[in-house]
Amino acid sequence: MAPISSVEYLSNPLVTSNQLLDLKNSERDNGLSVRFAQAQLTSAAGILLRLPQEVIAQAIVLLQRFWVSSRPEDREGFSPKTFSAATIYLAAKLSATPVAPRSVVNVYAYLTSKASPLLFVNPQGAPTDPDPADYYVSEGTYERERQRLFVCESVVLVGIGFDTRVALPYSLALTYIQVLGVSSASLARRVFEHLNAGLLSPQLLHLTHQPHALAVAAIYVAARETGIKLVEQNWWEVFDVDREDLGFLVLAYGSLANFAEAEAKKWKGIALSLD
Template structure:
């Protein structure tokens, strides 16, 4: 089952990121959000599968967890493209210990919806909404993909999607069937919803 899980960030890594970065944490969060958006836009322009773009988002987040944001000049890498870009790629791979495996929650979300018979909602509508939450969670400065396993992210996306489309969820604690506890689910539901709101605000303001 290792292919269905990801290496998660440690509490020490999260603490160091927020405490010892050269930039104010608010600015780090803005840069993180903008860069993840640009990565997704690049994936669209290159006509890459969403899974490839999502994996790129996760790998970039992992890199910035061990190498503080802007600790190396990314802009100069593009000025000396042929040499610096290769050097940057090598640095990222080294920082990640050459571990580029990323398990995504998207297939799990679809599987869970199928198991729940789409909660009585239209398949396409609730499915698209769940995927939208998973894609938006990639933008969260809370680095949700580095702190929670794919099954938990998938359940939170299903929960939020069901709530948005007005689907009736089981009255029992159904998330436990998918090995997610109430506390983690509550946190992810709240953070994913916040990320969605921030994305909508950014789109409205043109940021």
């Protein structure tokens, strides 16, 4: 096997326009909403499992890769919740912070129960005094869910061609900020907020653009929002990002809040099932 070059560690395989079209054509009603909610569910599960953000991001990217690379029949037999659980379990297993199957099953039982803080599960909000019985996992249920988790994990691995390597933009963003000569905690924090939000984008930004472009666009947007002046001229070209890609990503980052708000209004009073 040929060694992986340093450049490959900084790049990801990108999705094709045909794959995006096939995904759109294969989705059922509310497919976009389901993908958005599924990504939120994965993120929330990773937080409750106390996983690093890099592991959560890798799980979401692997889940998105599976969406575009698998066939509709490959996605039958398992719910969006189970695919989310399988990818967070897989990403954690590949990291320095693996989690036990029981922990994954318990967290997802809670996040999809009547006690869940997620608005698409409980549009009226989580109860102030939740009943533990609502998310209790019996031993029998755990054994069934554990087996489904393992089988779904293997389906995901086959669907993505066993390519679990994911290059993320976080370290690049910090490096670029230093290169630009900016020392601002508020800028770095806002950049990371945009990068994290980009994982939830319905435009699948982490599949359509390389990490360096995602990092540059996040810096550009964050600098405008925080009022921090960067160097003159087209500084983004130094990092091999052209104006067209930058413009697309800036619009994508900027529109995500409106999309999320529209989704919240759409499902107000109506729960979205991921089971």
